[in-house]
Amino acid sequence: MNYAGLNYAALFQATLPETALEIAAVAVLFVDLAFLRRSGQKLRTDVAAWLGVLGCIAGIWAVCALPWRGFSAGNDVLLSAGGSAGVAQVAVLVLTALTLLLLVGCEFTRNPGEYVAVVLMAAAGGLIIAAAQDLLIIFIGLELLSLGLYVLTAFAKKSGQSAEAAIKYYLFGGMSAAFLLFGFSLLYGLSGSTSLPRVVLGTYLASARGAAPLLFVALVMVAVGLGFKVAAVPFHFWAPDAYEGAPAPAAAFIASVSKVASFALLISISDAILQWMGMLHMTGRVTFSGPSPGAAPPRVAIGFVSLWPLILIVLSVASMVLGNLAALAQSSVRRLLAYSAIAHAGYILLGLAFFGWSNVSAQAILYYVLTYGLTTIGAFGVVGVVERATGSGRMEAFAGLHKRNPWLAAVTLILFLSLAGIPPLVGFWAKFNLFAAVLTASHSPVSIGLVALAVAFSAVSLYYYLQVLKRAYVMPGTDEAPIRMHPVTTVVLVAIAAAVVLMGCFPGLLQGWVASFYA
């Protein structure tokens, strides 16, 4: 990185969305502490949540309305704009706003201002990693996001479970961050650069000269770090505990926003690899320059191109199998959602492993993560409402839901069926889109076999989603008192369910919107 030529005006413009979130975070804290200290809990929560939503709206405006210039230092792009980064940033902001709205009516904390501020800062971290093109910036963004998530997990201070989950999450997270950093340092050592495209090229050259084993080690380290973020097996152990212990809006945030941002980062990495492949494709050869120009040309083209997909495939298969099978045995809805999240991460990793030309894969993956994030927020919203009414998050708490609140039951039906991938709901299109992208990118027995595995396991998943719906619609409840929802929660949940149905019936809408960022 060449710091001498940094253009700070450009940097400010490129990071305007993040700035908007930070300003909103400070404003929330200030308003809460300066004006509302003596006000009621309810008012403080409402004001904090709505201010946070305003910040998100300002951020969306900043992403969409300003020209997509990105930010570069010298020839190295540090932050990209538009394309996958743009889609992911808008998604992060929209999903953050929705999780903030779910906060209205919640009473797990006496410090709503601090909660919202932490959410907004974590979301800013999400925005950074969605756009980052440089190893150091990626790491900073990831840490900003992760630290926020640890705090959010622990935010229900009266709940021992919340604290336990946060400690587990933090220990796992710290460990995996160390792995990631170590992997990054190895990559830097191999390539002499921290800029993603240069890292790809540099490591290719290095591995051609015999450093392949070291590259493999580095990539596994990176996979550990990122696998932790997306909760891929075998780095998933934190997920069920965090999903169960965290307050419901925080769990929704972890399950959606953090996922979107992390997968956007994985897309950036895959994109960098593809661009480099494109270069090779066009020139037909790579000019070797370095300490020994006379060295023999590479015998085997080992590099990102073959190792990275291999690692992703292993993670993907393990996640699909273990996530789906473990979800079968759950009796707590949150843990069920956690294992299903692991399974969904497995499907997405499959899309990343067979990453194709011409943005098709990137768009399919973003479509999947986005709709998955939206559906999961709704699901956690439902869980939160049921937990507040019954005091339990176990499946039995859902019994007789259709009598206690028909709207809530209908929302549950739509969201869980969408997660299972039943048409005409959006979850089905996401899966179809993704698997079609995998097969268009690579039409080989391996890819067909893996897609077959994924489809087969999504058939398995119907069983555990139906377990929840069975409670909601079939089994009679012991308690038949109606469940009341806060009007804002009702509106948010119904809107999410309506979006899931509408986007499912008109899949072109969202696809067109995603594609518009690539124009």
Add this chain to the structure above:
Amino acid sequence: MLAWVIYISFAGALVEALLPRGKNSAARWFALAVAAAGLALAVAGFAAGWGAGREVLVDAVWVPSMGIHYLLAADGISRVLVLLTGIASVAGILFSWNIELRTNQFFAFYLALIGGVYGVFLSFDFFLLFVFYEIAIVPKYFLIAIWGSTRREYGAMKLALYSFAGSAMVLIGLLAAYAASGAHSTTLAALAHAGLPAGFQLWCFPLVFTGFAILAGMWPFHTWAPTGHVAAPTAASMLLAGVVMKLGAYGCLRVAIGVFPHGLDRWGFTFLGLGSWREVFALLAVIGIVYGALVALAQADFKFVIGYSSVSHMGFVLLGLMALNQIGLDGAVLQMFSHGVIAGLLFAIVGRLVYDRTHTRQLAELETMHLARRLPFAAWAFVIAGIASMGLPGFSGFVAELQVLAGAWQAKPWWTVAAGIGIVVGVAYTWRALQKAFFTDNVPAPHVLEYEHTHQLDAITWPERLGVALLLLSTLAVGLYPRILLEQIEPAVKALLAGGGQ
């Protein structure tokens, strides 16, 4: 116009779901009105399509980036099956007139299921067809799990998982075919004409065919059918046997055979005497015919007899498909209609007319109840339905099975011989059930007579009579004048066999 059968069913389902609780009577009449409107449209579409061949109803690009079309069309096969769905849905509502538990939800799920079924029969885009096919899974689950009887949650979950596993196989085949064709279109015609390599078709065909055939009750994937039918409430078992199993058979015909015709080619080697997928599936169909009939003969539960008889009768459909000639396929489609009507009638008699009054389905207990005297209407309805089910002349089953057997004889005579055994056993199990349930010859003791006199069974209601009449007339009409359907079926089958009918 025919496309409206789909829309009014879904709209009806939505309205039912939003109806306030407690308006049971309104919910019933509304559902009947929606189903009757669907039947009227189906009849009108059937008449309007007389001799018209394939007509496109709607063609719009649905998902431009993937070339998915919202393509609804109807040829003779579609029109016949839409007509069947119309008849079955009206009859089903007449037989669920006594549903008092969560009535509006019952009819909401019911109409949603009907809408999905209509959609499958009218879709000529692989993808659209698949969407409607999966839409039908969820209502089935809830219909059985909420309003069912014996082991309802087990039966419902088993049915849902079998269906979903089957549709997963279809989806894999669909994805692979879409990627392999490179046609950037998912209409059945585009896929059929994409020139998919024969080697590809050889592995993709059995995947898709089996996926659909699971829902058609193909042995050995039939086990969901008896448990599901028995667990389901009357109207749902009528629909399951009457139209949902046809979804599977229809998918086998329209998609598997229509899009992957070379999947039926010979492998070039033989394994256990089998040389092609055609022979494999024909063997499974024949096993299903004989096995279903034999197992039906041994059942103690009246409804299980009918459940296994469905497996046996659907075997004829699959056998007709594998005959792969004009007469065999004609027979298969006709058998779909015929079984839809007859099985619906049998399930209605067992589930509604008998079980709802006697509260037992055990043949051993029914034997002691002298139902022929106490429920003469049910007894005679079952006699006629049983005769139709056995395949006696004058009823639709006769024409259909005759054509299937003729087609199978042209293809491989031994298939016909083996299937003939199934027919003989079919006579036996129907006779046995009839005799045990209704016509026992032991003379009741005086005190029993007195007891029966004081404990009258509820009289047969008008909706029940109407439903029986509707189904009986349908099977009689087709049995006496099969041309009424065959005029429509034959050209469509001919076009399908020629490969240009998509």
